[in-house]
Amino acid sequence: MTEPAGGVAKQELQDFLRTADTLTLDDRRLLVRQALVLIEQNYVHRPMKEAMHAVNPVQRLRLLAQRLDRQTPGTMGPEWRFHAELSEIFHSVRDLHTNYLLPEPYASKVAYLPYLVEEYCTGDERHYVVTMTVEGFEAPGFGPGVEVTHWNGVPIDRAVEANAARFAGGNPAARHARGLESLTIRPLIMHVPPDEAWVVLTYVDADGIVRELRERWRVTDNLPSFVDADRLTAAAVAQGLDLGTDEIGRAVRKLYVPQVATAHETVHGARLTAEPAEPGDEPPTTMPSIFRARSIVTPSGMFGHIRVFSFNVNDPGEFVVEFVRLARLLPRNGLVLDVRGNGGGHIHAAEFLLQTLTPHPITPEPAQFVTTPLNVRLCGRHEENPSGAVDLGPWCPSMNQALETGAVYSGGFPITPVEGANAIGQQYFGPVVLITDARCYSATDIFAAGFQDHGIGDVLGADDNTGAGGANVWTHALLKLLMEQPSPEEDSPYLPLPGQANMRVSIRRTLRVHDLAGTPVEDLGVVPSHRHRMTRRDVLEDNADLLARAAELLAARPVRRLDVQVGADELTLTTHLVDRADVYVDGRPRASADVTAEVVTVPVTGVGSARVIRVAGFQDGELVAARTVMPA
Secondary structure (H helix, E strand, C coil): CECCCCCCCCEEHHHHHCCCCCCCHHHHHHHHHHHHHHHHHHCCCHHHHHHHHCCCHHHHHHHHHHHHHHCCCCCCCCHHHHHHHHHHHHHCCCCCCCEEECCCCCCCEEEECCEEEEEEEECCEEEEEEEEECCCCECCCCCCCCEEEEECCEEHHHHHHHHHCCCCCCCHHHHHHHHHHCCCEEECCCCCCCCCCEEEEEEECCCCCEEEEEEECEEEECCCCCCCCCCCCHHHHCEEECHHHHHHHHHHHHHHCHHHCCCCCCCCCCCCCCCCCCCCCCCCCCCCCCEEEEEEEECCEEEEEEEECCECCCCHHHHHHHHHHHHHCCCCCCEEEECCCCCEEEHHHHHHHHHHHCCCCCCCCEEECECCHHHHHHHHHCCCCCCCCCCCHHHHHHHHHHHHHCCCECCCEECCCHHHHCCCCCCCCCCEEEEECCCCCCHHHHHHHHHHHCCCCEEEECCCCCCCCCEEEEEHHHHHHHHCCCCCCCCCCCCCCHHHCEEEEEEEEEECCHHHCCCECCCCCCCCCEECCCCHHHHHCCCHHHHHHHHHHHHCCCCCEEEEEECCCEEEEEEECCCEEEEEECCEEEEEEECCCCEEEEECCCHHHCCCEEEEEEECCEEEEEEEECCC
């Protein structure tokens, strides 16, 4: 087998590990004590996780701390074993928000094999195939489409399940998905290095010949995140991210699709177009690491398809503007919105996006702290928003009261500003189908829950559930900064961590709204309204059957239209499947008209000088479309 010398810089795993031990015994003791602070006093899901999964992470950390206190530098054992034990304690709560993040040199690296393996189903039987290889990698009879039968001599299905048991995941679908993806690619910031130096893959080639491929694990630098979660910024404070999925997504772009790997969140030099997408076209985007938009041709017709790879952006407003621009270039008769493998990111970006797809006002998910003395103290320091990045004032009264009443959780208040979640209103008027899978997590779980709770459209699942991560996550470094605002405290419980190590913790849990109001997203996730089992054509032919199923759902839904032209004293409405229009000018009702033709004129004195115009369209008394116009 061969692989080009150029391109991705890499080294073999064993060579990397020889240079990786850097922590002293005192460093290890400090890390465990800081983990105790986060898990015992900040971790919002601890009561539920201990009950649901019969685990006791606090006691395990205390025992580890006790053992370390008995050790000496000569008896403390190899560093990888310490990382493995501390990581396993974090993994035991099955929460992809709550992690021990390994120090350098692990933190910036990813371990990988030069191929990806995905699964498809025939009935209830799973099959595993190679879908991509690193550019230039070759082996006899090996490439996309070969079926994998064994992994290091173990039947592949059993190997995936054994691997799944090692990694966090709130439900069986989520654990299985992570067990599969971590077979071939592992970000070392949160996964201890593989135990084996190499992997023996047994596969059947295109001629039906059973072959074996032995490949060593390699290590390379990963692409950096667009968002610095350790800085005191609005993006860091509103983080809802499965870091593992985000790290894997960046590594896959670097290794397998380097043409869309960018160093910046927005590429301002992109050659954009205002022309509607023809069949099969992909309009260029300023955010190629975030979006892929295209017009797809299916047996049910031509529809739009937007893949949202991540919500992990610094500017949620810019994110929404680019989504709307792309959606306007796609067919109006239906949109497939695909968030598979999206580990989340900025909670505001996820909830801001919902308004663009529905005429109804958006209710952002409320969030709660667990009421510990440290969280009460933390909220109190930010009751008046001294940093300008986080206003915890709404939570303070219920947090203070909880110390008297014994309430486990604070009151629930939205992380996402209600005004921002409803600032521009509906922008796409065709039906929308949302595609999810078990790797959807965090802000993406919040988005999928909001999509379902607001009745926007059908949810088509490639798995039985989303990843079920319902929380806002803060890093240890961010918590330390928050405790230093508006001025440092000498008795802060958060101490600097050695070797650029870090930790993350679910700090606020999110709850669903409307019919499921009060239901936590964590561990429950979003159950799709329709289920599709991935086929061989899906994994090898760009999701052909999955998109065809989504198109069937779109074709069964009505396509509406509500365009508004503003004159000095009138509005001209162009509509479809709307029989009444109500007009609001600067928040006040000004007119209501029956719509009896495709184009109608509605007199509204002085409307041309309005700041905000909202036209609500109804059919048979039901709100079905809404257009917000800002003439100025």
